[in-house]
Amino acid sequence: MTKTLIVTGKTVEEAVKQGLGQWKVPENRVKVQVLEQAAKGLFGLFGSKDAKVQLELIPDAVEEAIRFLQDVFQTMGVKADIERVEDKDGILLNLTGEELGILIGRRGQTLDSLQYLVNIVANRYSDKHLRMILDAEHFRERRKKTLEDLAGRLAGRVIRTRKDVVLEPMSPADRKIIHSQLQDHPTVRTYSKGDEPNRRVVISLR
Template sequence: MTEVNEEKAAPAAPDVAALEQEGEIAADYLEGLLDIADVDGDIDMDVEGDRAVVSIVDIKGSDLVGTGGEVLEALQELTRLAVHRRTGERCRLMLDVAGYRQGRRAELSKLGARAAEDVKRSGQSKSLHPMTPFERKIVHDAVAAAGLRSESEGEEPERYVVVLPS
């Protein structure tokens, strides 16, 4: 019998220079889109954790967000594809428009905390409405912070979070 020594490798530190490059490529791509659409807006870039974050700020209206963020999700996917095309690397860039994701993050954190409290009180699991992967992650984090577990169930685009009793 042969023993295999498997050591868990520590996660690699993010390559900040590569993430900054992703942000710059994304900003250039988005500036081009804004010019084509004749939409005024400024672009901010940052690196948060292991991903580049690009925000379109000082923009009027919600046309680039859409109902429930669907236009924002599509723009993010197009921007990720543009970055991938230039770098050849998978891109996890996060795009925000007019602070939509920041506001949505706060709402979803409250939703997750309330759901966890309901489950603690009732002792019964609770299913939430379908959400995007971004939204589910925030709810999972809020539920974990409240001391409970949660799981995602269903198939995209109808995938949802279930909060489980302890």
């Protein structure tokens, strides 16, 4: 929903500054339309007229993504705080709270689905591609460690038994962790087979 504000001032610049102050946003977050120019009255005193401008707020992509999440949480009846962290890998939204299990889901499936939707929402409001990462109390870091340990154990089994190991269906992100962990292994190799959502990693001898 478009957010607009009409303000007046002695000059156009003053009116714009006043509007920015009300919204507490920088000038690059608004579109300015001049409705009326300031005019001096008779002898510079009588009938003078202030400038009038309309400001239209340009949505912030990350704020819109956060607002989307807050609406989802409210609908689900879940209380969670959202921490925003930006780094070279993208924009991380980390969730904290007491009922995060329902937001993470089985093996992170709900979290992945929410992350997918968050990326759609954010990029709808951005003129450049944004990479949004959704996490819940460092679940992704723990999941990555679990999968890396699993990859090592299963590689050992393949070496001992000389038989391929086929893992359960995984998300693309989880499969990538397995592949990355074993890509430089001297004895085993990995590949994926099957179609989504039942695509699986296979670990076999080189």
